[in-house]
Amino acid sequence: MKVAVTGLNNTDNPGPGVPVIRSILNHPDFSGEIIGLHYDNLEPGIYMDGIKSRSYMIPYPSQGPESLLERLRYIHSKENIDVIIPTLDSELYNFIHISDELAVLGIKTFLPTTDNLEKRSKDKLFEFCEENEIDSPKTFVINSLTQVNEILKEINYPIVVKGIFYEAYICYTFDEVSTNFYKIASKWGLPIIIQEYLVGDEVNVAAVGDGEGNTIGAVAMRKLFITDKGKGWAGVTIGDDKLIDLTHKVINALKWRSGLELEILKSKKDGKYYLLEINSRLPAWVYLTQAAGQNLPYYILQLALGEKVEPVREYEIGKMFIRCSIDLISDMKTYEKLSVYGEL
Amino acid sequence: MKLNKNLAISESGFAFNGSTGDSFLLNETATFIISKIKSNLSREEILDALIKEFDVNPITAEKDLIDFLNQLRTFDLLED
Numbered sequence: 001m002k003v004a005v006t007g008l009n010n011t012d013n014p015g016p017g018v019p020v021i022r023s024i025l026n027h028p029d030f031s032g033e034i035i036g037l038h039y040d041n042l043e044p045g046i047y048m049d050g051i052k053s054r055s056y057m058i059p060y061p062s063q064g065p066e067s068l069l070e071r072l073r074y075i076h077s078k079e080n081i082d083v084i085i086p087t088l089d090s091e092l093y094n095f096i097h098i099s100d101e102l103a104v105l106g107i108k109t110f111l112p113t114t115d116n117l118e119k120r121s122k123d124k125l126f127e128f129c130e131e132n133e134i135d136s137p138k139t140f141v142i143n144s145l146t147q148v149n150e151i152l153k154e155i156n157y158p159i160v161v162k163g164i165f166y167e168a169y170i171c172y173t174f175d176e177v178s179t180n181f182y183k184i185a186s187k188w189g190l191p192i193i194i195q196e197y198l199v200g201d202e203v204n205v206a207a208v209g210d211g212e213g214n215t216i217g218a219v220a221m222r223k224l225f226i227t228d229k230g231k232g233w234a235g236v237t238i239g240d241d242k243l244i245d246l247t248h249k250v251i252n253a254l255k256w257r258s259g260l261e262l263e264i265l266k267s268k269k270d271g272k273y274y275l276l277e278i279n280s281r282l283p284a285w286v287y288l289t290q291a292a293g294q295n296l297p298y299y300i301l302q303l304a305l306g307e308k309v310e311p312v313r314e315y316e317i318g319k320m321f322i323r324c325s326i327d328l329i330s331d332m333k334t335y336e337k338l339s340v341y342g343e344l
Numbered sequence: 345m346k347l348n349k350n351l352a353i354s355e356s357g358f359a360f361n362g363s364t365g366d367s368f369l370l371n372e373t374a375t376f377i378i379s380k381i382k383s384n385l386s387r388e389e390i391l392d393a394l395i396k397e398f399d400v401n402p403i404t405a406e407k408d409l410i411d412f413l414n415q416l417r418t419f420d421l422l423e424d
Contacts, residue, residue, distance in 0.1 A: 221365075
């Protein structure tokens with residue numbers, strides 16, 4: 001069997017590709033090859049030993065689904081791929097768009113639906129939470145700074161100013177709101193999201209949904225060390241039935257298909273869990289889940305292959321990960337092959 | 345008094361709250377008090393045991409015990 005996986009950018013802001021691959025390779029039932037799909041010739045996963053048999057460059061998501069399909073047709077003609085597992089948010093729309101064509105080629109996927117992606121988007125999440133009685137910080141979607149005064153009648157400073165895709169700033173005054181509003185708008189465009197600021201501890205849950213409302217697996221983790229980019233550099237699995245029940249509720253309400261990550265805050269004020277964000281892919285710390293007893297990437301592979309996967313609830317609490325930064329050695333001949341032929 | 349059921353304590357004095365991911369290092373006195381809470385002793389019984397074990401005056405022992413129990417409550421580790 002050949003499984004192609006994207007997201008080999010194992011940098012200080014790592015993509016989930018390498019941990020997804022390592023999880024699949026670790027499963028005792030897996031026998032096959034991994035084909036890497038990369039966007040940049042310097043993605044570290046290309047150079048790591050024991051990760052992939054070969055790797056191919058694919059066009060950036062901004063080039064659209066047609067060029068992706070054309071490139072995948074070429075790669076498929078050489079590799080005869082059985083399953084593709086995309087691991088990055090930004091590429092999902094393109095893969096969903098071409099999933100029927102991939103199926104005709106005999107390439108299986110297990111992707112979220114467009115409806116899944118739209119309902120969890122940052123500007124719709126609060127609405128989704130209200131409809132489904134899920135606690136979430138009060139959120140307002142604005143296109144103009146003049147709307148902020150109205151919002152301040154409902155929530156108090158500090159407030160969080162967030163971009164529609166990335167970036168978030170805690171603001172204590174209108175001046176700070178104004179500065180960050182324009183800073184984010186110039187980078188990511190409008191609308192801007194204004195959110196109530198809650199004090200508490202953030203926890204994360206990685207999970208897989210079967211698309212029919214069932215949660216196949218879910219593992220909760222608390223970050224023990226966070227980099228200056230806000231990425232977890234170490235973490236530990238934690239167990240709390242309320243947290244896992246909340247995950248099941250979210251997956252059931254969305255009929256979520258494939259992997260996701262929930263960002264949740266346990267409020268210091270009332271001890272309740274508040275849903276902050278839903279990321280539409282497995283997280284970069286997903287290798288921890290297989291160590292704790294739930295191989296979430298392998299479940300996605302099984303679901304893509306049409307296999308029946310029994311839901312699992314239990315996992316080991318207190319399992320830790322610590323990320324490691326090492327230098328891989330390569331040479332310009334390797335880089336040359338990647339640059340000239342787009343494959344290795 | 346009951347300890348949070350998610351709290352795991354090893355003989356070395358390392359404590360891990362499995363529901364939050366918090367971990368703590370307990371000194372000898374803290375480990376002693378925790379062991380007594382686990383044995384379902386009341387606050388007064390723990391205080392007596394502390395005075396006997398550590399040869400400390402009752403006022404200091406009571407102050408230390410109250411401080412430690414409050415710390416356990418702050419970290420959500422004690423269910424009264």
